[in-house]
Amino acid sequence: MRAAVVPEALTRSVEDYLKAIYQLSPEGRPASTSEIAGLLALSPPSVTGMIKRLSEHGLLEHVPYRGVQLTKAGRRAALRMVRRHRLIEAYLVEFLGYSWDTVHEEAERLEHAVSETMIERMASALGNPAVDPHGDPIPSADGSIHELASTALSDVPVGETVEIQRVHESQPERLRYIASLGLRPGVQVTVVDRQPFDDLVTISVGHERQVIGRELGHALLCARAGGQ
């Protein structure tokens, strides 16, 4: 009834599916076939097929036509991949001169190839960091994660000053653009204006002013400056 004691190695694909499902819903809301297909750039029938196998292996709960949720075992495996991914990103930035816009793709391949030993060596070389270069929290080796409940920049009231905590984006050009605005985790910004349409907000960063659109406003997660 329980998962095997030595959890037979998962394939790359399986690891990718589990991580994708976790990312679509860290809280455990059901994820749909087409969401998964979209994120992994696969056809829906391929996803249905894999879902079937994964539920048989006890990694997913599948209600046909309704979506899937990770089981305990599935969530554990997914968090393991998230830990790997984020630690690798942190390591590449710290020790191999990567910038935050190039690191995702490399980590995407390495996360499947690296041993547990190597991950833990990288973690200690980094001093067991709590967050990756985009500000995303790194799950601990035992599978616990602190999702900091932060607010999207789009939702910050006018007049308030906040600190950017996380930048939820992986496309290199977008990340380069964000960096060019001086926005990255740890930076303080003040919302100086808000337009009634399209979630447009105007912020000041240092001495500059920037207008931020809907998508970007949702990708930038903030906390009240000073507090957490």
Add this chain to the structure above:
Amino acid sequence: MRAAVVPEALTRSVEDYLKAIYQLSPEGRPASTSEIAGLLALSPPSVTGMIKRLSEHGLLEHVPYRGVQLTKAGRRAALRMVRRHRLIEAYLVEFLGYSWDTVHEEAERLEHAVSETMIERMASALGNPAVDPHGDPIPSADGSIHELASTALSDVPVGETVEIQRVHESQPERLRYIASLGLRPGVQVTVVDRQPFDDLVTISVGHERQVIGRELGHALLCARAGGQ
């Protein structure tokens, strides 16, 4: 008639086959199906099948029942993998606290996953080393390699003092044993005796004496001390 300009990515398996064939005969002598099968722990029919595909893609020259040789393109791809493998080994030993007996397995997986960029970053972090932790030469990025013509310890005449250059072994326990004898690249040893059977040689290392058997004697490649 030439290889494609953008050489479509090779699969993991293909990379393994090419590297194996190169390792069976760096000089280009034909390698047999069963040698390849033995090295990769696969069945001979599987190897025949892959050989067929690889020759169609112009990476191998195959004479049925006679064996295979790498073509220019095949050799280039093989050396690329050897470079990756050896640089990764060097990096793991230098920066992540690996010892030479554990490094092979990790490199065996990483060599397929790492980008060209990352390999070159690791190479420069290491100062572009010429050899890996076992003393094996690292091919340059443009695909040239310096195979140092060294002599097996079994073939060194009695009375001569030589420096160990390379330790041709990848099994962890054997490597640990070799290390426990104080033998590693750069160490000087003197052959003090030789038995007429079984290639047994007695050597002195520092103040210790050791008897070395056939297999080990062939795995230790040496050069006249001082010279190269």
Add this chain to the structure above:
DNA sequence: AGACACTATTAGCTGAACCTAAACCGCCGG
């Protein structure tokens, strides 16, 4: 020269992970 022992290859099968085209389900609007 013939037989035998290897080694290599062919034939045919499996499973993973994808695909397209076709059928199916759930719900919303008329």
Add this chain to the structure above:
DNA sequence: CCGGCGGTTTAGGTTCAGCTAATAGTGTCT
């Protein structure tokens, strides 16, 4: 309450990379 639309699943097919069992070729020994 029935039709249709959109998302989901089933059906059936492909490629890669492995396997076993059967066949074929090479070379050696008598």
